[in-house]
Amino acid sequence: MSDHIEYGTTGEHHPYHLVRPSVWPMVGAFAGGLFALGMVLFMHDVEIGGMKPGLWAPLVGVLSILAVMFFWWKDVIFESVTEGVHNKITEKGLRMGMALFIASEVMFFVAFFWAFFDVSVFADEAIQYLRVEYTQGVWPPPMIHAVPPFDLPFLMTMILLLSGTTVTWAHHAILKGNQKSATEALIYTVLLGVIFLGMQVFEYMHAHFGFTEGSFASTFYMATGFHGFHVFVGTIFLGVCLVRNMKGHFKPDRHFGFEAAAWYWHFVDVVWLFLFIAVYVWGGTIGIGDHETAAAAYEAANAGGE
Secondary structure, three states, rough: OOOOEEOOOOOOOEOOOOOOOHHHHHHHHHHHHHHHHHHHHOOOOOEEEEEEEOOOOHHHHHHHHHHHHHHHHHHHHHHHHHHHOOOOHHHHHHHHHHHHHHHHHHHHHHHHHHHHHHHHHHHOOOHHHHHHHHHOEEEOOOOOOOOOOHHHHHHHHHHHHHHHHHHHHHHHHHHHHOHHHHHHHHHHHHHHHHHHHHHHHHHHHHOOOOOOHHHHHHHHHHHHHHOOOOOOHHHHHHHHHHHHOOOOOOOOOOOHHHHHHHHHHHHHHHHHHHHHHHHHHHEEEEEEEHHHHHHHHHHHHHHHHH
16 A cells, blocks of 8 residues: 555556545535635524524534545545555645645744734824824733733743643654554643643633733734634644544654644644733733833823712
8 A cells, every 4th residue: 555656547556645526625615615605604693584594604614614524635645544644645636735834823923923022012103193193102002911821820820831741752653553542642732732732711700901902902802813723723633643542543654644733733732822922921920111101191180080
C-alpha cells in the first residue's frame, strides 16, 4: 500500500496518493453558501412566506459545514489507517498544508493586535477626535474597569502553559509507542482546555464592560473571544486525537494527525501569551498617559452629575 509504488492513469511510476473522486468539496461549497445566505437572512430579518427564519437560517449552514467536516475527515482517516495510502510524500504535503494554515491564522490575529495597538498607542491622536473623546487621551480609557491581569487571567495562562506540557508528554509517549501514557496525557490536555474555556466564560460574565462600550471593549472581546474559539476548536481536535489514540491509530512513525493538533495547540498557547502581555498587562494596567488621574476625574464628574 503506502510502501508500494503507485501508478497513475498513464502507467508511469509515482509516489503520490491520488485520491478517489469525492463529493465533499462540492457539498462543502454548498454548505458554505447556505451559511452565508443564512447570515444575510438573519442580519436583515428577512421574511419568507410569512415566516422569519431568524437564527435558524445560519444555524442550518453551520450544522451543514460541521457535517461535511466530519464525513470528509472521516474519509481521510480511512485512507490513512485502513487503506494505508498516506506515504511519506503524502505526509509532507499534509505538513505543508497545516503549516500554511497556521501561518494564515497568525495573520488573522495580527489584524486584531494591529487594531488594538492602533487605538491604544495613538489614544491621544488629535486627528482622531472621536477616539480622543472616548479615551480622553489615555489608555485604558477612564470609564473602563479593566480585568486585573494577575487574577483569573494569570491562572488561565498557567493552565494553558500546563496543557502545552501535557500535549508534549503525549507526543513523546506516542514516539515511544506507549499508548496508555499518551491517552492519559491527552485526557489531561483536553480537561485543561475545557477548564480554560470555563474560566473565560466566567471572566466574560463578571467583566465590568460590555462589547459595545467603545474601542477598548470591542478589541478586548474580539481578540480574546476569537482566541477562546480557537481553544474550543483545539480542544475538539485533541479530543478526536484522544479517541483515535485509544483505537490505536497512532504509531511511532505514523502520527501526523496528532502532530497537526499539537502544532495548533502550541500556536494557541503562544497567541495567549501575547494577549496576556499586550491586552491584559500593558493594555489594562500600564497603557499610556495618566489614566489613574483621568479615571478619578471621570468618576468625580459622574458623581457630581448625579
